[in-house]
Amino acid sequence: MHHFITEGYVLPNQQHIYWTTMIVLYPYITGIVAGAFIISSLHHVFDKDELKPVSRFAMVMAFAFLLFATLPLLNHLGHPERALNIMFTPNATSAMAGFGFIYSTYLFILAVEIWLVYRTDIVHLYEHTKYPALKPVYWALALGVLDISEEAKKLDHKVMIFLASIGIPAACGLHGYVGFIFGAIKANPWWASPLMPVIFLLSAIVSGVAMVLICYLIIQWINGREIDGACVHALIETAWYFLIIDVTLELLELINHAYMANEDWAILKELVATKLFISFFVIQILLGSVLPFLAMGTVVVFKQRVPAAVRNVIGVVSGVLLLAQVGAMRWNVVMGGQMFSKSLRGFLNFQVDINGREGLIAGIVIFAMPFAVIFVFSRLLPLWGAVDTFPKAWMKKQPPERQPLRGWSKFSS
Amino acid sequence: MRHAGHFARLFALVAITVVGFFFVRSKVVPKDFGVKGHFRLSAIADEAAREPRHIGSSTCADCHDEIATAWRTGKHHTPQCENCHGPGLMHTKVIGEEPTKAYPDKMLAVSALAIKRPTGLTECKWCHLKTFERPSTLKSITNVEAHVVQHQGTFTAATKCIDCHNPHTTVVTPAKKVIQ
């Protein structure tokens, strides 16, 4: 925590900002998890077949990001070695204490779901993988059980549907509680709002869908594979609907503050108009909400009349703008709430550290790690579709089926 | 249930994790946690056990009785000794040690270091420099130079309030060093 330049009167202990890059990054990462999971659930639970091409990838992406969700928090804590205290002696009145349990539960649900989806492939690959060194890996992933009979697959399917269904409220919990952490703090007028959990959840979904959309388009382009138009359209549509609800609530929050004009409004007005002008009006609203709304809206309204190439470009560009929107929203909430003092008389000018424990570089490194995990995963198991859709890439050539010797048929089983 | 072997193994893994969690918890969480509320009970004693660093003017008076009497009976009895001289704990500790034959004076030298020697200027300004919000009953000056000049004194960079004002008795003895 460094001293920052203050304007007006800032309370002595508030001349330091305590929650910085890592606390902006954490809800950003869990947000992408929630959105990606919604995409995969839309296919598994609600049978939106258009999303089938991305449903496996979305699940893996959700899992990869979820694996690293704790890292920004541990990096931020003064005593990360005591972090498990949150689970050993959780305070029932603290929303933050919910983190350990909500996170572990959700991680478990998602891990088991991916396991069940991929179990058949894991067993196939154990038996026929091109690389014998990976055999023990597949065996471990299968937990040593190689049963992929029809009955086992049916059971897997039932459990998977059940998990996907409870996974949706679990994802809502994982992201809703983050919003509650901010929304229930009466000490901070910029944060205190019952809308916070809902806004966080909706923007989470927007960011996750946007990330799936971008990754699908870019990865398929790079690998020269066909892009499923219906899938891209469905992703754009989903992102568009959630964007509309999300921005409506974000603006409602601000308008409500302005209309009620409480004691805190004078300083909040100045905060938004000056300190947060670029991050809020330019990035979050204009570039991040209005532009994607218009661009994606064109695709949703005009459907087939939009050429595929145009639609795909709109998809990628809008996706990037949406990721910027959600990032800016997290920034505006977390940093904005600390850039004015509880004295309601002063501001703090915040400069992002480049280096250091909570610096920009640390944030970028942490954010890049899930992609590394996705890459490693993709070397072990197919991200798009099952193993038998492209067996040549994964499995040894199967020996030809033995034909019974002519004339000896009555002796073969 | 047949064909559920993989689930059986999964449940086994989960059970081991849960049991492991509670085992580690029983070792790590202090036994006196949660006894009186959601906190570690011995933390109260830990906080209370810290040694106070300010000893109080009456303790200073135990050794420095003449200065203390002058201070208590004068007009300046409202600020405490430690307001200007800083906390006295280390000073009493060091003085408590027996001086040795080899170093009879070392103890005195060390004990003097263990308490702050006021500058005789900065400390006075804390209360007596005029600012609008201070009550007019509190005697204040606008700045040292103007005050010295007004009282026909010579102002130099080394001028201190205690050159004329005795901080303990508040007796004014112009242009004389009043502290040994």
Place this chain on the structure above:
Amino acid sequence: MTGPLTPDDVSRRAFLETVAKTGGTSFLFGSLFVNTALLRLPQDEAKASAKARRETEIGKGVIYGFVVDTTKCIGCGSCVRACRAENGVPDGYNRTWVEQYTFYPDGEVVVNSPNGGENGFAEPPAPRNEPTVVDQAPVRGFFVPKLCNHCIDTPCIQVCPVGASYKTDEGVVLVDHERCVGCAYCVQACPFGSRYLDPVKLTADKCTWCYHRVTKGLLPACVASCPAEARIFGNVSDPSSTISHILATNRVQVLKSYLGTRPRTRYIGLDSEVI
């Protein structure tokens, strides 16, 4: 869903329906049960809240209180220096501080606290706005010392995830430096800015009302060092104590009372401009 229903679809739908039905009914009955169990009669409710509002129970042991008399503070900063020396408060952070309020003729109020008031106050601060009159002189001013309010309904203890923040029987709010993980949630939750994250200990910290002194019969360092008698500390459950007398004979206020934290630190002479 596209295409005709298959047996799988039928069984899946039936399964989802069952889950929804059982979930829905159990939620309904569960919430009814919980609400009736918690239901209290109006008379009981009134008694319970009256008891909760009473902060002291005479004869039940020591309960500490603090009064800040802003009409007496001269802004010397002795309290800030004494606290820093007594508790080893790191530079740049304050367990207590003094604010200077200066009022100008056009109605502007300037609040100032250079270094928390540690080196006293030399000059009134300049007005922020362009002065409409040349050499606009202040018309009114006072000092307000602030410290941890040791609230009755602490928002800081409420949000601590690990139980590192707690309250003693005497009503003093403390931090357990061996359990605190340094998440700084309590720092965010305090409406008064009393808390900070110690850069050396890497845990949350704040004014303790010098618990290590008051349990030995001494006064907090800030109270002992104040030359103007602007700070008063004592046992509020003892009707014969000085503080009880002051509370009984003065109109006292608290900071941000509308937030409902019920601070135990009371103020005499608090102006409406003090937030």
